[in-house]
Each structure stands twice: as C-alpha cells, then as structure tokens.
Amino acid sequence: xxxxxxxxxxxxxxxxxxxxxxxxxxxxxxxxxxxxxxxxxxxxxxxxxxxxxxxxxxxxxxxxxxxxxxxxxxxxxxxxxxxxxxxxxxxxxxxxxxxxxxxxxxxxxxxxxxxxxxxxxxxxxxxxxxxxxxxxxxxxxxxxxxxxxxxxxxxxxxxxxxxxxxxxxxxxxxxxxxxxxxxxxxxxxxxxxxxxxxxxxxxxxxxxxxxxxxxxxxxxxxxxxxxxxxxxxxxxxxxxxxxxxxxxxxxxxxxxxxxxxxxxxxxxxxxxxxxxxxxxxxxxxxxxxxxxxxxxx
Amino acid sequence: xxxxxxxxxxxxxxxxxxxxxxxxxxxxxxxxxxxxxxxxxxxxxxxxxxxxxxxxxxxxxxxxxxxxxxxxxxxxxxxxxxxxxxxxxxxxxxxxxxxxxxxxxxxxxxxxxxxxxxxxxxxxxxxxxxxxxxxxxxxxxxxxxxxxxxxxxxxxxxxxxxxxxxxxxxxxxxxxxxxxxxxxxxxxxxxxxxxxxxxxxxxxxxxxxxxxxxxxxxxxxxxxxxxxxxxxxxxxxxxxxxxxxxxxxxxxxxxxxxxxxxxxxxxxxxxxxxxxxxxxxxxxxxxxxxxxxxxxx
Numbered sequence: 001x002x003x004x005x006x007x008x009x010x011x012x013x014x015x016x017x018x019x020x021x022x023x024x025x026x027x028x029x030x031x032x033x034x035x036x037x038x039x040x041x042x043x044x045x046x047x048x049x050x051x052x053x054x055x056x057x058x059x060x061x062x063x064x065x066x067x068x069x070x071x072x073x074x075x076x077x078x079x080x081x082x083x084x085x086x087x088x089x090x091x092x093x094x095x096x097x098x099x100x101x102x103x104x105x106x107x108x109x110x111x112x113x114x115x116x117x118x119x120x121x122x123x124x125x126x127x128x129x130x131x132x133x134x135x136x137x138x139x140x141x142x143x144x145x146x147x148x149x150x151x152x153x154x155x156x157x158x159x160x161x162x163x164x165x166x167x168x169x170x171x172x173x174x175x176x177x178x179x180x181x182x183x184x185x186x187x188x189x190x191x192x193x194x195x196x197x198x199x200x201x202x203x204x205x206x207x208x209x210x211x212x213x214x215x216x217x218x219x220x221x222x223x224x225x226x227x228x229x230x231x232x233x234x235x236x237x238x239x240x241x242x243x244x245x246x247x248x249x250x251x252x253x254x255x256x257x258x259x260x261x262x263x264x265x266x267x268x269x270x271x272x273x274x275x276x277x278x279x280x281x282x283x284x285x286x287x288x289x290x291x292x293x294x295x296x297x
Numbered sequence: 298x299x300x301x302x303x304x305x306x307x308x309x310x311x312x313x314x315x316x317x318x319x320x321x322x323x324x325x326x327x328x329x330x331x332x333x334x335x336x337x338x339x340x341x342x343x344x345x346x347x348x349x350x351x352x353x354x355x356x357x358x359x360x361x362x363x364x365x366x367x368x369x370x371x372x373x374x375x376x377x378x379x380x381x382x383x384x385x386x387x388x389x390x391x392x393x394x395x396x397x398x399x400x401x402x403x404x405x406x407x408x409x410x411x412x413x414x415x416x417x418x419x420x421x422x423x424x425x426x427x428x429x430x431x432x433x434x435x436x437x438x439x440x441x442x443x444x445x446x447x448x449x450x451x452x453x454x455x456x457x458x459x460x461x462x463x464x465x466x467x468x469x470x471x472x473x474x475x476x477x478x479x480x481x482x483x484x485x486x487x488x489x490x491x492x493x494x495x496x497x498x499x500x501x502x503x504x505x506x507x508x509x510x511x512x513x514x515x516x517x518x519x520x521x522x523x524x525x526x527x528x529x530x531x532x533x534x535x536x537x538x539x540x541x542x543x544x545x546x547x548x549x550x551x552x553x554x555x556x557x558x559x560x561x562x563x564x565x566x567x568x569x570x571x572x573x574x575x576x577x578x579x580x581x582x583x584x585x586x587x588x589x590x591x592x593x594x
Contacts, residue, residue: 023445032445032453083412086385088404107385108456111408112449115380118415119444126437136432140423147416148320148329152409156329159405 017067043096052190054284059194079117097237145185154178180217211274219267314364340393349487351581356491376414394534442482451475477514508571516564522547
C-alpha cells in the first residue's frame with residue numbers, strides 16, 4: 001500500500017468514527033449537536049488521528065480501538081480551535097475554509113460546542129471497543145495533554161505573550177504545550193492501545209516515540225509560522241498573516257524565514273532518527289513527519 | 298456522628314482533595330493555575346461531593362476513592378459556573394460571594410480556566426487510588442453527565458429558552474440536563490466506586506438511587522428558583538433576582554411561589570421514598586435531601 005492509499009484509508013475510517021462518536025443532529029438539543037458536527041466533520045488535516053493510527057499499527061493495536069482514540073483526539077483538537085477562534089481569544093472568522101462557529105452560530109453556542117466536544121472526547125474513549133485498562137490509560141494521556149500543563153496551558157502562555165518579545169526557548173515552551181502536547185498524546189495513545197493489548201506499556205518504545213513527537217510537534221509549528229507568511233488565506237483555509245498582525249511571536253519573526261526552513265528540515269531529520277529503533281515498521285510515522293514538513297496548507 | 302459532624306468531616310476531606318488534585322499555583326503557567334484555584338477553592342456548598350460520599354458510604358467505597366471522584370465532580374461543576382458567568386452567557390459578576398473569574402481576571406482566562414478544569418477532572422478520575430475498572434466507569438459517567446446530552450446540553454436549552462414561555466415539562470427537561478445530570482452522576486459515581494470494589498455494578502440499587510437523584514435534582518432547582526426571589530445577593534453569594542430580570546422561565550414564574558414550596562416538599566418526600574430499599578444505611582442521603590430543600594442560600 002502506498003502512503004497515499006494508507007492515508008486515504010485511515011482518513012475514511014476516522015471520518016466514519018467521528019460520525020459515529022458524535023451525537024446525531026436529530027438528538028436534542030438539536031442545534032447544539034448540529035453545531036458540534038459543523039465544527040468537526042468534513043474538514044481538517046486530521047494530523048492527530050493519522051499519528052495515532054500510525055503509532056498504533058506499530059504496536060499491533062486493533063483498528064477500531066484506534067478509531068475511538070482518534071475520534072477523541074480530533075474532538076479535543078476541534079474544541080480548542082472553536083474556543084481559540086472566539087472574540088475573547090484570537091477573534092477569527094475563517095477556519096477550515098468555513099465561517100468559524102461563533103460567526104455561523106453565536107458566541108454562547110461556540111462556548112458550549114467546545115465544552116461539549118471536550119466531554120464527548122472522554123465519552124468516545126470509554127466506548128466498550130476499548131478494554132477498561134486501555135480506557136483508563138488513554139483518558140489519562142488525553143486529559144493531561146489537554147489541560148493546564150498541556151494544550152490549555154500553552155494557550156494561556158500564548159495569550160500572555162502577545163505584544164511581548166519572546167526568547168526562542170520561551171517560544172518553544174509555549175508550542176511544546178499548545179500544539180506539542182496533543183500531538184505527543186496522539187502518538188502515545190496509538191502506541192499504548194497496542195501495547196496494553198499485547199502485554200503492557202513499553203517504556204523504552206514510548207521514550208523513542210516521545211522524541212519523535214517532540215521533533216514533529218515543533219516542526220509542525222515552524223511550518224505553520226512559515227505558511228502564515230508565505231501562503232494565502234484561501235489555500236490555508238484560515239486567515240493568513242494573522243500572527244504578524246496580532247503581534248504574536250513566531251519562528252519567522254524571531255529567526256527569519258530561511259533559518260525557519262532550515263530548522264524544519266533539521267527537525268524532520270531528528271524525527272526520522274528517533275524512529276531508528278523500530279526499523280521499517282515505523283514507515284508510516286516517518287512518512288507523516290515528511291508530510292508535516294512538506295505540507296503547503 | 299451527627300449529620301453536621303459527618304458533613305464537616307466530608308467537607309474537610311473534599312477541600313483537601315481539591316487542593317491536592319489541582320496543580321499548585323507555583324506551577325507554570327502560574328496565572329492560569331492561580332485562577333483555577335481562585336474559582337474552585339474556599340467556597341461553594343459542595344453538594345455534589347457530599348452526595349458522592351454519602352452514596353459511596355452506602356456501597357462500602359474507600360474514602361480516598363470518593364475524594365478523587367468528588368474533586369472531579371466539583372471541578373466540572375465549577376467549570377460550568379465559570380463559563381456560565383461569562384459575558385456571552387449569563388454575564389454575572391458575583392459568584393460564591395466573590396467577583397467572577399472573568400471580572401477578577403479577564404474573559405480569555407475565564408474561558409481557559411473552565412476548559413482546563415474540565416480536563417483536570419478527568420486527570421483526577423484517573424489517579425491511581427482508583428482501579429482501572431473504577432476509572433473507566435467513573436469517567437464515562439462524568440463525561441456523559443457533563444456533555445451535550447447532559448449539563449452542556451441543558452445549558453444550550455436554557456439559552457434558547459430566554460424570553461420564551463416554557464411549559465412545565467419543558468422546564469423540567471432543561472433542569473434534568475442542566476443540573477440534574479451532574480447531581481445524578483455524583484450519586485452514581487459514589488455508588489459505583491463501592492460496587493465495583495465489591496463485586497460489580499448493582500443495577501437494582503442504581504435504579505433506586507437514580508429515582509432519589511431525580512427528586513433531589515429537581516428539588517434543588519425548585520429551591521434555587523424560590524431563593525432567587527426571596528433572598529438577597531449577600532446571602533446567596535450570587536446576584537439575586539437575576540432569572541426574572543433576564544426573562545428566564547422559573548418554577549416560581551410558571552407555578553407561583555406557594556406551589557413551588559409545596560412541590561419542593563413533595564420532592565423531598567419522593568427522595569426519601571426512593572431510599573426505602575436501603576433502610577437506615579441511606580441515612581446520609583436522606584439527610585442530604587432535607588438539606589437541599591431546607592437550605593437558605
């Protein structure tokens with residue numbers, strides 16, 4: 001199977017899983033469920049589900065277990081986008097090529113959509129396709145990665161940094177939390193699903209995968225910063241040039257465009273290096289590192 | 298032990314558990330953690346933790362397991378208050394006798410405090426004082442009760458109802474979700490903790506407890522509506538008379554004050570009735586039903 005075929009097959013599964021793990025829009029309160037589905041379905045690169053499936057295949061996880069984990073990861077990611085786009089945060093009007101939830105509906109609905117998507121992620125993770133030990137381990141990974149010492153904490157640092165000059169280490173700390181924590185959780189959750197099914201967590205393998213995730217997570221952000229200044233809104237599906245306009249520190253603003261491109265290439269190589277212990281079995285993860293660095297939107 | 302002594306002892310434990318399960322305010326990002334602790338600690342009636350402990354004692358749960366479940370329940374409850382108080386929702390400035398989080402800090406911080414408290418609830422529930430089977434069961438209860446078919450869904454119905462005339466069944470549906478679902482989860486989580494420790498879920502006992510929770514949950518709301526028109530803000534610790542001012546339907550506005558008081562008394566009696574199968578072992582739950590109906594704030 002080529003990488004493109006593999007990716008298509010995973011994306012199809014994940015879309016089906018999201019469809020399944022979200023309440024139907026005929027279920028009351030129907031408008032809230034309609035808005036949750038508007039936010040989640042039919043858009044997005046699904047990077048976290050792809051990482052989860054690739055890591056899970058490496059450890060022999062069942063595909064339907066990875067579907068539940070992937071749906072949960074994507075719901076958390078989308079909830080964070082919906083809240084970040086609200087007027088009291090980044091105040092953005094375009095996301096995944098569509099009006100943001102607070103524009104399409106209203107602010108209160110956007111708030112509740114985000115809140116309810118976070119809960120729904122934990123509903124998905126306690127679906128009975130997963131054994132109780134898997135459910136418990138995956139919930140802990142996802143909750144820690146989402147909360148105040150993970151994604152939400154990174155968002156708080158991001159807000160506090162607007163208009164300030166950050167050092168490069170400070171910028172890295174912010175991104176390690178804001179986007180890195182959930183990407184790392186995607187890889188760990190995939191890997192743990194298979195490991196728990198087949199004997200229990202493997203600390204050494206998880207350590208290598210964490211090194212991979214750290215490189216991919218940072219690369220993802222560096223490339224985001226590059227695309228923000230080199231690509232138009234129509235291609236990105238979100239407002240281009242917004243970070244510079246908002247006075248937000250970025251890799252491009254701190255080290256420049258050329259050095260940012262060199263850094264992305266170096267991080268891709270670091271990611272490949274971290275996968276060395278797994279040999280050819282980690283092919284999909286290696287290809288995903290390439291995808292993250294080479295993407296154009 | 299008198300009821301007052303029992304309550305004091307549970308409240309002390311719960312305050313300690315919240316202190317323990319919340320990140321320290323010296324942990325980065327410190328301002329976010331400070332705001333989370335501001336929202337949660339040192340205030341509130343802790344009704345959900347009390348219900349959880351009372352139900353857990355009935356089924357022989359370990360106190361430290363109930364502490365983790367109680368901390369999680371209270372974090373979810375407080376996150377909902379913080380978000381509900383935001384300008385795009387109820388726009389309230391006073392809560393538990395203190396300025397609300399968005400007033401004391403800012404809107405973006407209030408949004409992140411709520412988001413991170415929800416995640417932290419699931420971190421608390423996957424603490425290793427609970428066995429994996431307990432963690433999995435409690436996470437599912439809490440996630441379902443919090444989300445779009447529970448608390449967040451009730452909030453959505455509440456928003457949609459402003460300025461509309463609701464029938465009494467519609468009002469009950471709203472409250473069953475908005476406050477009832479989490480109160481029910483508090484009782485179920487306490488009971489399940491002990492049941493799983495001692496052989497597995499007991500469907501018949503849970504059914505009786507659900508009937509108890511339904512009565513107590515509705516009584517809680519009826520009394521809230523009574524207090525909203527009969528008590529001042531200083532006693533309530535939140536803005537009195539706000540529902541009427543906001544054009545929100547309440548029991549008092551639909552059936553009047555006297556009928557609301559009679560309904561609360563009837564629901565208290567229903568709650569006691571539902572506990573009959575447990576005999577004297579359910580004493581604390583019976584006393585909590587009395588507390589909910591007789592409270593003055």
